Every structure is written in structure tokens, then in C-alpha cells.
Amino acid sequence: MSERAPTDTNGVHGRDPHPLRGRTVLVTGAGRRGGIGHAIASLAASYGASTVLHHFQPHDEAQEWGADDLDAVVESVRRHALDDAVVAEISADLADPHGPARLMVAAAELVGHVDVLVCNHALTGEDGPLGGVTAEQLDAHWAVDARSSILLAQAFVQQHDGRPGGSIVFMTSGQELGPLPGEIAYAAAKAAMAGITTTIADELADLGIRVNTVNPGPVDTGYLTDDMWRLVAPMFPFGRYGRPDDPARLIVWLATDEAAWITGQTINTEGGFGRWRPRGPS
Template identity: 45%
Template sequence: MTSLSDRVVIVTGASRGIAIGAAIARRLVAEGAAVLLHSWAPYDAEQPWGADEQGPEVLAAELRRDGGRVEHVSMDLSALDAPTALVDAAQAAFGHVDAVVANHARSVSQWLEELTAAELDLSFAVNTRATLLLVKAFAAQHDDARPGGRVLLFTSGQYHDAMPAELPYIASKAALHELTRSLAVHLIHRGITVNCINPGPNDTGYADDKTRAAVAALNPGGRWSTPADTARLVTWLLSDEADWITGQTIASDGGWSSR
């Protein structure tokens, strides 16, 4: 794989040390990339798993000890100016930005009978609006003479399996899935590829033993996806080897199906 030593990558949603964003950051730094970590602990504090209050700073310190060029920004992506501010922070820290890995997500359980306009608006603000504005801000500053322009969006498995208990989440993530090809066509002439990842069910500390066993039994490979699985795919898509891959939604889920 081509080294990422000259690349600067924004990785959003790196609030928890055991989750996907942290795994991506570790892998990218190992490949030589400079990384701006984004986190928003108050969201996790509202969830059953709770906030990893020191997670991003501990992660950043760990990566710096390993020789990585890493900065961390805590930011609420539901704020209108947050996406532009995030790109500005990366530019201030590293001089330019080559790639965005939009790993962040707001996921709140609501069935149809529980659905609220407030949660729909907030989920779309964080998952869809912030991601699109982040891509806009990134593209506006991108130096097209530099190789390796990349955008990686994250969706979920709603396009091949029903998820009726998570309607605000899957609606906002489905929008990103459907936007991928149009963004890819728009940006390819500038040397920027756009792809979307479905990381499959990832056990990042929120599942109990019963849920772990049930999900593993549904997967042909007999296990959950892991953050490391996703990080390997992300790293390859950011590399020069993947410069002809664009407009794709790629599932890293071991052939998982809830049926």
C-alpha cells in the first residue's frame, strides 16, 4: 500500500477509545498520516454506554508518543458553523487537508410510534447536514494539484436490512448512501474520490452477551465486524491504490444479514 506520510486526514466521531474512529486514527497514524481528531463527548454521555471523557485526549497523546502528528477538536456538529470550523482547524494545524473520514453519527432509537420532529431534525443535522457541509468546506480549500483527495462517508445497513427501531438514524444515514454517487461525479474531475462505508454491526462496548451471541450467529463468518476491519478498509480507500474507486458504497460486514 502506498504510504500516507504526506496526507492530512480529518477523522470525525473519535470520542471513544474502543470505537471505530479511534481505530481509524491509529491505523492512519501508523501509515504516516497526520490526523485531526474530532469528538463530541456530550452525545455519548446521553447514551447507555456513557462518555469516555478522556478518550480523545488520551488517544491523541498515545498517537503522539508513537510519533504521530495529531490534533484534537471537540465540536458539536449540529451547529451550523461547525463543519467549516473543523476544516479551518485542520488547516491551521497542518497547512492543508487531503481527506475527510466522516465517521460521526447520532443514533437514537425511535420506532414509528415514538417518532418526533425534534429527533428527526437533530439526526439529519448531525448525520446528513453536517457531513454535506463538511464535504463542501473540504472541497473549497482542496489544492487539486495535490494527489490523494478523498471523502469517505459512513452509512448503515438500512439499504439491505430493515431497522425499524432506528428511524431517524437510518433515514439520515440513507441520505448519505444516496448522495455518494452524485458527490463522486461532481468531484472526480478535481481528483477527489467519494465513497461510502457500511461498517456492519460493530461491537464497540454497547452490546450485552446475549446480543453479541445473537448477532454473531447471524453472520456467515460467525462474528461481529470490528473497528479494525473498518480501519483497514478506510486506509486502503485513502491510499493511491484506490484512486479509481469512487461513487461506491462498500459493506465491511462479513456478509451479515438480519434475516
């Protein structure tokens, strides 16, 4: 008979309850309390990390949900943080070719070193079907949804000093699993991030930096209406839409040492969306 495991006084089976203590996580697109970025930053803070929240309020102000109160956003994340951890916010326009480098320099100046980069930001709107999409729309989505993430990864590597724990997480949108009607520019740019993951992961492996990409699936960040839910409910095996915490748990776990053997992967976390037989509306 095997020996019984000792009584666990430090998390589950000896797991550190603060596996990101002493590390800093930069999360882009984290300016709204209802968004995935805020959920990622809050969970990273609860894991012991210092967190830098990137935002660009002019983008949010142009959306129907509007911009959030940044002081409230920061305070919300701070409530999850350890006493000695830093929680800060930085504004940057990632459509600007120089925006990613400026953001990384500013973040490193705030916290000394960025250990984990999560590219959660995306351009909302300014899209169309094949018959209507314009060159300007294609360029706009490429600039924000793909180019800026690649340049952020470049800037991350330039400030990384080789210490353990380096990790980058890109975001994609599952466009290879099913169509995104009317979103040609967005789908193309997000597909680029999934497509480049293995190449960047290979380049950075010698530096000890892991690179993975996550498809968060359909997540209600404030845009889901009753009519929309009735239309798509049969496609959700668990009878509910995604919540910001759902992808956040995977993304933050990928930043911990528990995921030290995972790199170059594109991972879907979408509750089986659209995979199984249709269900009746909830």
C-alpha cells in the same frame, strides 16, 4: 519462464509501508478508544498520515459508556504515528449548522491542508419506530448524520488546493440490505449519505477528489452484551461480531493511492452479516 520478482525491501512487492506519509486525515467521531474513529485514526497514523481527531464529548457523556480521556485517546493514536507526523484533537458540535465549516478551518490551521476527510460521526439514540418517531428526532438525525457530512465535504473542497490524494469517505448503515428496527430517523439520514455519494463523486471528480461511502456493518464499540450476541450470532457466518479494525482497514485503504480508481461507490464490509443460512449460536 517469467523473471522472478526482486527481493522486496519496502513492504509487500515494493508497496510503500507508509502510503499516507505527507498527507493529513481528518476523522470525525474519533473521541473514544473503543470506537471505529479511533481505529481509523490509528491505522491512518501507522500509514504515515498526520491525523486530526474530531470529538464532541457532550454527546458521549450522555451515553451509557460515557466520554473517554482525550489525552489518552490522542496518545494512543500518537503511538502509531511517525515522528514527524501531527496528531491533534478538535471539539466541534456538528449539530450546529456552522460546526462543520469551523471544524474544517480549525483542522486546516493546525496542519496546513486536509487531504482526506472521513465522516465517521453519528448521533446515538433520540430515535424510534414509525409510530413513535417525532419531527424533532428526524431533524436531529438529519442534522448530525447527513447535513453535517455534506457541509463537511463542502468545507473540505473549499480548503483543498488541488494536490493529489484528495479523498472523502462517508458512512452509511446498510439500511438497504435489511431493516433497522426502531431507528427510523437514523436509517433515513444514513440512507441519504449512500444516496448522495454518486452525485458528490461526480461533482468532485474534476478536482481529483474521490468520494466513497462505507457501511461498516455491526461493530462492537462497547455496547454489545452477551444477551445481544446470543440473539444475533446465527446471522454472522464467521461466528463473530465486527471489530473497529474491520471497517477501518477498508476506509484507510480507500484513502491511499491504491484505491485511485475507486470513486462513487457504496461498499459493505460486514462479514456476510445476515446473508447466508443461519448458524447455531457460537
